[in-house]
Amino acid sequence: VWTRLTARYWRGPPPELLAYGDPGGYLPLRESIASYLTTARGVRCEAEQVIIAAGAQQGLDLAARLLLDPGDVAWIEDPMHPGVLGALTGAGATVTPVPVDEEGIDIRVGMRNAPRARLAYVTPSHQYPLGVTMSLSRRLELLQWARDAQAWIVEDDYDSEYRYSSRPLASLQGLDAHGRVIYVGTFAKVLFPSIRLGYLVVPPDLVDAFATGNSLIIGHAPSIEQAVVADFIAEGHFARHLRRTRALYSTRRQVLLEAIQERLADRLNVQPSEAGMHLVGWLPPGVDDRLVSQQAAERGVVARALSLHYGEAPPRGGLVLGYAAFGPAEIRGAMARLASAVEASM
Numbered sequence: 001v002w003t004r005l006t007a008r009y010w011r012g013p014p015p016e017l018l019a020y021g022d023p024g025g026y027l028p029l030r031e032s033i034a035s036y037l038t039t040a041r042g043v044r045c046e047a048e049q050v051i052i053a054a055g056a057q058q059g060l061d062l063a064a065r066l067l068l069d070p071g072d073v074a075w076i077e078d079p080m081h082p083g084v085l086g087a088l089t090g091a092g093a094t095v096t097p098v099p100v101d102e103e104g105i106d107i108r109v110g111m112r113n114a115p116r117a118r119l120a121y122v123t124p125s126h127q128y129p130l131g132v133t134m135s136l137s138r139r140l141e142l143l144q145w146a147r148d149a150q151a152w153i154v155e156d157d158y159d160s161e162y163r164y165s166s167r168p169l170a171s172l173q174g175l176d177a178h179g180r181v182i183y184v185g186t187f188a189k190v191l192f193p194s195i196r197l198g199y200l201v202v203p204p205d206l207v208d209a210f211a212t213g214n215s216l217i218i219g220h221a222p223s224i225e226q227a228v229v230a231d232f233i234a235e236g237h238f239a240r241h242l243r244r245t246r247a248l249y250s251t252r253r254q255v256l257l258e259a260i261q262e263r264l265a266d267r268l269n270v271q272p273s274e275a276g277m278h279l280v281g282w283l284p285p286g287v288d289d290r291l292v293s294q295q296a297a298e299r300g301v302v303a304r305a306l307s308l309h310y311g312e313a314p315p316r317g318g319l320v321l322g323y324a325a326f327g328p329a330e331i332r333g334a335m336a337r338l339a340s341a342v343e344a345s346m
């Protein structure tokens, strides 16, 4: 399907797709995303509010540069997505890691440690990397804080498409009546990472600033790729792809859980999570996750050390295990090798 959609454009490329385009993005794609987010994520937006970025990372960079002045304080969830730390520090922000508990980011700790923050970065649907879903009361508390402090919330909804046992909570953006939330999404997870297409949904009064900012940094995201994704969504392939991959990843997740149970039951304590494309497992106290990660790499298994995601000291070591890209036999084989890596590290 992808080949066919791409070939359609390259056989006779419309001249406007070869010229400079709208810095905010290709309008049919922005329309498709706005309508998808409205129905699937409860986002409240018009197509014009959707700004297409070269991946979520570039969108985060753009938001950090436009919303913060050097020296401004930003909250970031701890543990965190390292890419956002880079975007915020790159914009000159002073970053305060704020711990995550079973309800999400601990706003009271943030208010105590960095009361003058101008921005909070959060992953409410599926905290990256722990997988916690932010509770409704925490969401309302965070929105109230942003309103009182006149601060921004950056909501990164990077893998909300994948939820296996229940319907996802609607986006934080959909609860925001005061235009404080910048919503971020990506096609990296749901399609493939090298496509480098993501998007922001910004409040109406920030649309021009974000489009102009984009024009000064990347010009705009590549037009033909945007047009192909727009068709992929409009012709129903995206919805089918989502249904198919949701079922596939759900099975793979189950295989991973069973393989951990079989090979690593007393060595890896899986953090409960019903969503996404990875799981986090906690190692026994005192076991160095970087050493386990290195031992795993030597056995051909990528198991990222959880401690690399922490700004403050982690409670204990753990591993981030991605399962979406691997079939059952690969997952089982990898867990056998991971068990040997853990053994060798103890």
Ligand SMILES: Cc1ncc(COP(=O)(O)O)c(C=O)c1O
Pocket (backbone or CB within 6 Å): 054, 055, 056, 057, 058, 081, 083, 123, 128, 156, 158, 185, 186, 187, 188, 193, 196, 197, 198
């Ligand atoms: C939480 C989170 N946000 C954003 C991204 C980046 O997405 P993109 O590849 O679109 O830049 C990732 C990628 O791993 C991620 O884990």
